[in-house]
Amino acid sequence: MTAGPKAPKAVFLALAATLLLAPVTTVRAQSPEPVWQHATALSGTPKYGPDVTHFEYVNPEAPKGGSVRLADTGGFDTFNPVLPKGNPAPGIGLIYDTLMETALDEVDISGSYGVIAEAMRYPDDYSWVEYRLNPKARWHDGKPITVSDVIWSFQKITEVSPPQKFYYKNVVRAEERPGGVVRFEFDVKGNRELPHIMSQLLILPQHWWEGTNAQGEKRDIARGTLEPPLGNGPYRIKSFVAGRDVVYERVPDYWGADLPIRVGTNNFDEIRYVVFMDQAVELEAFKGDQYDFRQELSASQWAKAYDFPAIREGRVVKEEFVDKGSGRMQAFVPNLRRPKFQDARVRQALNYAYDFETTNEIVSANLLKRIGSYFAGTDLGATGLPTGKELEILETLRGQIPEEVFTTEFRNPVGGNPENVRNNLRQAVRLLTEAGFRRENGQIIDPTSGEQFTIEFLYFDKSAERTLLPYAKNLESIGIRPVLRLVDQPQYINRINSRDFDMATLVWGQSLSPGNEQRDFWGSEAADREQSRNYAGIKNPAVDTLIDRIVFAKDRAELVAATKALDRVLLWNHYVVPQFYADKDRTVRWNRFGHPAKMPEFTFAFPTIWWYDAALAAKTGAPK
Numbered sequence: 001m002t003a004g005p006k007a008p009k010a011v012f013l014a015l016a017a018t019l020l021l022a023p024v025t026t027v028r029a030q031s032p033e034p035v036w037q038h039a040t041a042l043s044g045t046p047k048y049g050p051d052v053t054h055f056e057y058v059n060p061e062a063p064k065g066g067s068v069r070l071a072d073t074g075g076f077d078t079f080n081p082v083l084p085k086g087n088p089a090p091g092i093g094l095i096y097d098t099l100m101e102t103a104l105d106e107v108d109i110s111g112s113y114g115v116i117a118e119a120m121r122y123p124d125d126y127s128w129v130e131y132r133l134n135p136k137a138r139w140h141d142g143k144p145i146t147v148s149d150v151i152w153s154f155q156k157i158t159e160v161s162p163p164q165k166f167y168y169k170n171v172v173r174a175e176e177r178p179g180g181v182v183r184f185e186f187d188v189k190g191n192r193e194l195p196h197i198m199s200q201l202l203i204l205p206q207h208w209w210e211g212t213n214a215q216g217e218k219r220d221i222a223r224g225t226l227e228p229p230l231g232n233g234p235y236r237i238k239s240f241v242a243g244r245d246v247v248y249e250r251v252p253d254y255w256g257a258d259l260p261i262r263v264g265t266n267n268f269d270e271i272r273y274v275v276f277m278d279q280a281v282e283l284e285a286f287k288g289d290q291y292d293f294r295q296e297l298s299a300s301q302w303a304k305a306y307d308f309p310a311i312r313e314g315r316v317v318k319e320e321f322v323d324k325g326s327g328r329m330q331a332f333v334p335n336l337r338r339p340k341f342q343d344a345r346v347r348q349a350l351n352y353a354y355d356f357e358t359t360n361e362i363v364s365a366n367l368l369k370r371i372g373s374y375f376a377g378t379d380l381g382a383t384g385l386p387t388g389k390e391l392e393i394l395e396t397l398r399g400q401i402p403e404e405v406f407t408t409e410f411r412n413p414v415g416g417n418p419e420n421v422r423n424n425l426r427q428a429v430r431l432l433t434e435a436g437f438r439r440e441n442g443q444i445i446d447p448t449s450g451e452q453f454t455i456e457f458l459y460f461d462k463s464a465e466r467t468l469l470p471y472a473k474n475l476e477s478i479g480i481r482p483v484l485r486l487v488d489q490p491q492y493i494n495r496i497n498s499r500d501f502d503m504a505t506l507v508w509g510q511s512l513s514p515g516n517e518q519r520d521f522w523g524s525e526a527a528d529r530e531q532s533r534n535y536a537g538i539k540n541p542a543v544d545t546l547i548d549r550i551v552f553a554k555d556r557a558e559l560v561a562a563t564k565a566l567d568r569v570l571l572w573n574h575y576v577v578p579q580f581y582a583d584k585d586r587t588v589r590w591n592r593f594g595h596p597a598k599m600p601e602f603t604f605a606f607p608t609i610w611w612y613d614a615a616l617a618a619k620t621g622a623p624k
Contacts, residue, residue, distance in 0.1 A: 038118070057598060059264050068610075069273075077224060082161055090273040118132055150182045166526065327381075328507055330505065352425065353478060442479050498530055
């Protein structure tokens with residue numbers, strides 16, 4: 001489970017049915033109904049019990065007030081959060097609650113705690129889940145949140161969004177039960193994640209979406225809108241300028257403010273998102289105090305761009321937070337739907353042409369690490385040779401997966417000096433030749449077309465050229481013609497979603513408890529579905545089998561073993577050219593904010609658990 005937009009889950013053990021044999025008839029005792037729980041976890045038990053008043057990572061006495069300004073790139077054209085196309089307004093999730101929510105100090109979605117649902121239950125075969133709604137739950141107009149809202153939300157989200165329809169494909173029925181209970185039934189058993197997936201469902205107001213706007217026009221959930229929608233969460237939309245900024249204000253009578261998972265959170269009276277179309281302009285705007293907080297994703301800029309007076313004066317704070325809560329695969333991704341990329345030797349050759357070490361030293365001040373796993377930054381990546389349960393799983397696929405999976409630990413080629421780079425480029429040419437390409441007059445010739453092997457690199461952020469240009473130079477040196485295609489962000493998104501690209505830098509975020517989302521990342525069924533996250537177009541029955549082993553894992557140990565097995569198989573198929581990651585979140589902020597002394601282990605959670613510190617703000621100066 002993502003979003004990736006996850007964590008270990010506790011299982012409710014129902015008593016096994018007992019067979020009672022009588023002389024004439026056989027009677028099967030009824031299994032008792034699963035008990036209602038305030039929270040649940042994928043494995044083990046939730047950290048916080050039913051009597052907890054607040055979670056450890058917050059300051060329950062945090063002051064309320066003040067404002068915070070955040071930045072976003074690319075603009076927005078809708079407040080409808082469920083459409084797969086268009087650009088939803090940044091922060092739109094602030095106005096909504098889900099059935100349950102995960103704690104920030106448990107491994108991913110280890111613990112899910114009630115928000116709109118006050119309790120949940122499911123049987124030991126995971127064939128269904130029920131949520132009992134909190135009778136206090138209200139929309140911002142004061143109307144109660146109903147089971148009908150939950151069912152309608154599920155039906156509409158899966159109706160208008162193909163990715164969500166795929167994600168929830170195992171849900172065959174949603175129905176109302178007495179006592180404010182909604183039940184979801186599944187078409188499979190043993191999928192431990194499904195009850196937790198459903199707890200993350202976004203709940204929308206049926207009565208509002210089926211009503212009319214101020215002009216008397218009927219609203220339509222299947223279309224974009226810039227009418228501020230009705231919500232149920234801690235914030236609502238106060239004002240906006242289309243495509244430029246949106247301001248959220250804290251709801252003073254928010255129904256869920258006293259829930260244990262909400263105490264000490266949502267402390268700002270206002271949260272403003274300012275939109276920029278160019279990342280270079282966005283950086284300069286931060287230096288000019290046009291917004292308050294920035295997570296710096298560029299190691300080069302972290303090393304070189306933050307030497308200005310406010311930093312030296314202490315009015316701007318640079319702070320790193322260790323990232324323990326997420327993993328990632330970021331890579332140059334070839335589109336396997338194109339014939340020239342279908343041979344694994346071609347894709348392996350492209351990896352030999354990438355000199356990460358030199359680029360990291362020159363461009364990124366050696367602040368980055370090479371990605372060697374589809375779960376980089378976690379303990380889920382394959383290491384060494386497979387043993388134990390992982391080897392047992394892989395043995396069932398011997399003959400269907402690369403033999404290197406069993407014999408050789410995967411390692412990326414290492415550059416960093418002229419000799420290594422020359423050797424790597426020779427290996428690249430050798431692999432291309434073995435794959436049927438030929439080298440003539442310094443060019444790699446495609447045997448099918450008779451033309452030079454060309455790769456168009458699609459990107460929308462000009463700063464990406466810091467990494468692209470050295471790679472393109474190496475490809476050119478062995479006879480591949482690189483074409484760098486800079487487009488605007490909407491065009492980039494449309495071309496990626498419609499699979500109209502040769503190669504692009506793409507990212508998959510990974511949680512500490514992988515699950516159903518892996519089908520969308522690498523599964524064969526997702527390869528031909530537009531807007532799936534199987535950008536590469538992977539179709540591999542062995543990969544599908546390993547994904548199912550993850551989804552239906554019976555415990556954490558099996559989940560980890562299956563994930564490592566999947567990682568190993570993906571790596572040895574050379575589907576992508578792995579790039580780099582950082583195991584720290586690098587942040588900068590204008591020094592106007594406080595945070596709890598004990599931060600959650602897996603996230604810095606800005607601005608959720610932070611607050612406006614008037615004393616610090618007085619020293620730093622008022623926002624411009």
